[in-house]
Amino acid sequence: MQVFIFGAGYSGKAFAAARPAGATRIVGTTRDEAKFPALQASGIAPLTFGGRSVSGNVINALADTTHLIVSVAPDDAGDPVLAAARETILGAMPRLGWIGYLSTVGVYGDHLGAWIDESTECRPTSARSRRRVEAEQQWLELGRDASLPVAVLRLSGIYGPGRNAFVNLRDGTAKRLIKKDQVFNRIHVSDIAGALWHLAERNLGGVFNVTDDLPAPPQDVVAYAAQVMGVESPPEIPFETAELSPMARSFYGENKRVSNALIRRTGYSFRYPDYRAAFDAMWADGSWAGDAAGARSPIRAS
Incomplete structure (x- = not known):
């Protein structure tokens, strides 16, 4: 091949x-x-x-x-x-x-x-x-x-190593935007x-x-990462008053729950069926930071 x-x-x-x-x-x-x-x-x-x-x-x-x-x-x-x-x-x-x-x-x-x-x-x-x-x-x-x-x-x-809520929490860029009933896969x-x-x-x-098995509100993902890290979760920000780029705001204009049943029927088994399993694994093995040296770097205040 x-x-x-x-x-x-x-x-x-x-x-x-x-x-x-x-x-x-x-x-x-x-x-x-x-x-x-x-x-x-x-x-x-x-x-x-x-x-x-x-x-x-x-x-x-x-x-x-x-x-x-x-x-x-x-x-x-x-x-x-x-x-x-x-x-x-x-x-x-x-x-x-x-x-x-x-x-x-x-x-x-x-x-x-x-x-x-x-x-x-x-x-x-x-x-x-x-x-x-x-x-x-x-x-x-x-x-x-x-x-x-x-x-x-x-x-x-x-998401994955170097691109995830842990990194955003570490860098002080994590936000918990609240839009009623909004979910993402x-x-x-x-x-x-x-x-x-x-x-x-x-x-x-x-x-x-x-896609994963668990479409979820974005604020829940950040809160779970903060819990795993043992740091304080960022405060909630109403979507209507949040400062967002036009592209970021456009993502919130689409709301859906996406099924992965078809690829599962071909025999594929997901390694990380939801963000909780992935976050637990990435935090345990240190891969969240994208390199071993940064795996336990200090967390800045959010």
């Missing part, structure tokens, strides 16, 4: 770190050559991809690729990977057997807190989510044109990696929600 990742960022590095035993080769792209050492440390052979064209080195690596993962968001001009590499994928990747596209549960839009699954109508409210719906369809169409399985993974809010980055490997090794295509 040779894997190529367009956009080998946080999730891509977790995927590489979770590789099963064997000689799997993983190549991944970044916009910035300064990130090459971090990719190499994760076991990824780094290449650059800037947006609308692919270099000869990328084309050569794609020629030997058996499994392609795309973790690059569409922009106002569309999907940059499709714009740059669609013809290469269709005509110059003879070994390709599977494509995975990382999307978002934001494509569903607002469902007033109801439970939804992959059969639920997508009615995105933001421009970025509308672009995601279009990109999903284009990747699925490419799969049909190439007679290849394409797995679209709709991810909920991503989440997903630990290890389960993104696990789901990708599960689907890739079986060449499974389709649309899958990759």
